[in-house]
Amino acid sequence: MAIDSTIPILVVDDYKTMTRIIRNLLNQLGFQNVDDASNGQEALVRLRGKRYGLVISDWNMEPMTGLELLQQVRRDEALHQLPFIMITAESKTENVVAAKRNGVNNYIVKPFNAQTLKAKIDAVFKR
Amino acid sequence: MPYSSADASNGEAAIVDGPVVNRASIALGEALGRLEQGEKLSVPEAVELGAAVSEMMVYLTRWTQKAIDAEFREITQAIGAMKAEVGSLLPSDLSTTHLPIAERELGAVVTASEDAANAIMGAAETIIGADSDDPSYKELVDEQVTQIFEACTFQDITGQRIAKVMDTLRRIEARLERLGMPASDQPSAHQQASPAEADRWPSPSPAGEEGLLNGPAMPGEGIAQDEVDALFAD
Numbered sequence: 001m002a003i004d005s006t007i008p009i010l011v012v013d014d015y016k017t018m019t020r021i022i023r024n025l026l027n028q029l030g031f032q033n034v035d036d037a038s039n040g041q042e043a044l045v046r047l048r049g050k051r052y053g054l055v056i057s058d059w060n061m062e063p064m065t066g067l068e069l070l071q072q073v074r075r076d077e078a079l080h081q082l083p084f085i086m087i088t089a090e091s092k093t094e095n096v097v098a099a100k101r102n103g104v105n106n107y108i109v110k111p112f113n114a115q116t117l118k119a120k121i122d123a124v125f126k127r
Numbered sequence: 128m129p130y131s132s133a134d135a136s137n138g139e140a141a142i143v144d145g146p147v148v149n150r151a152s153i154a155l156g157e158a159l160g161r162l163e164q165g166e167k168l169s170v171p172e173a174v175e176l177g178a179a180v181s182e183m184m185v186y187l188t189r190w191t192q193k194a195i196d197a198e199f200r201e202i203t204q205a206i207g208a209m210k211a212e213v214g215s216l217l218p219s220d221l222s223t224t225h226l227p228i229a230e231r232e233l234g235a236v237v238t239a240s241e242d243a244a245n246a247i248m249g250a251a252e253t254i255i256g257a258d259s260d261d262p263s264y265k266e267l268v269d270e271q272v273t274q275i276f277e278a279c280t281f282q283d284i285t286g287q288r289i290a291k292v293m294d295t296l297r298r299i300e301a302r303l304e305r306l307g308m309p310a311s312d313q314p315s316a317h318q319q320a321s322p323a324e325a326d327r328w329p330s331p332s333p334a335g336e337e338g339l340l341n342g343p344a345m346p347g348e349g350i351a352q353d354e355v356d357a358l359f360a361d
Contacts, residue, residue, distance in 0.1 A: 018283040091349030
């Protein structure tokens with residue numbers, strides 16, 4: 001079953017260049033409804049103000065990290081089922097395990113390509 | 128008056144106020160006054176004056192020696208502390224871990240920048256060389272543009288690598304400052320950085336995440352995407 005390319009996606013990264021790259025890659029993959037936030041706190045505000053279908057977040061951000069954002073999302077009654085993909089340069093097994101234990105749906109290691117991004121989005125919605 | 132360490136710290140005031148010095152000063156002052164008025168000192172008086180002056184000289188010599196000893200002890204302690212600090216610079220984590228890591232990070236930055244530049248130029252050259260009348264031209268351009276976007280991700284990774292190098296430089300700066308050798312009279316780069324730049328540099332991890340945030344791994348190290356996928360397949 002094809003994924004609905006109109007789903008609103010929230011990209012969270014404190015690095016504007018990276019946000020722009022992910023947004024462009026998502027556009028190339030056919031996703032046009034993309035918003036962004038520069039940290040976990042800003043992301044939470046956006047998530048509580050609009051219904052999103054997917055969050056793609058960096059980990060290493062301040063003042064709220066991607067892991068903390070994930071924990072907040074999973075604790076929030078209205079958001080706890082929201083698909084959440086972590087895209088990060090943090091590439092130790094313990095990072096992946098910690099993210100998975102906190103309920104992340106998929107995990108992409110930077111640097112990545114469009115094909116990997118698409119494959120992980122597909123995998124999240126296939127489950 | 129017996130010498131005490133307080134004498135050295137009190138400096139000149141302690142000498143002037145000392146009873147031995149006062150006694151000798153008074154005796155000398157009186158003798159000089161009498162000599163100026165044409166009086167002569169008797170032998171016992173001269174002997175007494177000599178004894179007072181002699182006592183004062185002994186006192187002053189002892190005091191000076193103790194003060195010099197205290198100064199030398201302080202200097203020796205300062206040299207010892209500096210030696211320990213210099214020593215710690217050599218076999219410390221700075222030279223065995225941080226500097227080699229910084230060197231590798233900078234090497235990886237150079238390689239990643241070069242790879243990205245080549246990927247971007249390669250994509251641009253493919254677009255320039257393509258026949259725009261070809262029906263698949265749009266598809267080819269889309270594909271090449273995607274490759275350009277992908278190549279641009281190097282900037283995020285190199286930013287994080289440079290942040291690690293900045294962290295090492297800050298450690299060196301802190302060590303130099305502890306040695307009394309400020310790296311510069313100017314504020315450090317971190318102090319001068321804009322809030323946006325400073326935010327990119329490492330800072331203490333939030334509670335509960337210590338040890339998890341390490342930044343990008345070196346090529347060939349860290350966990351690969353297929354290993355991550357395997358963990359999610361469980």
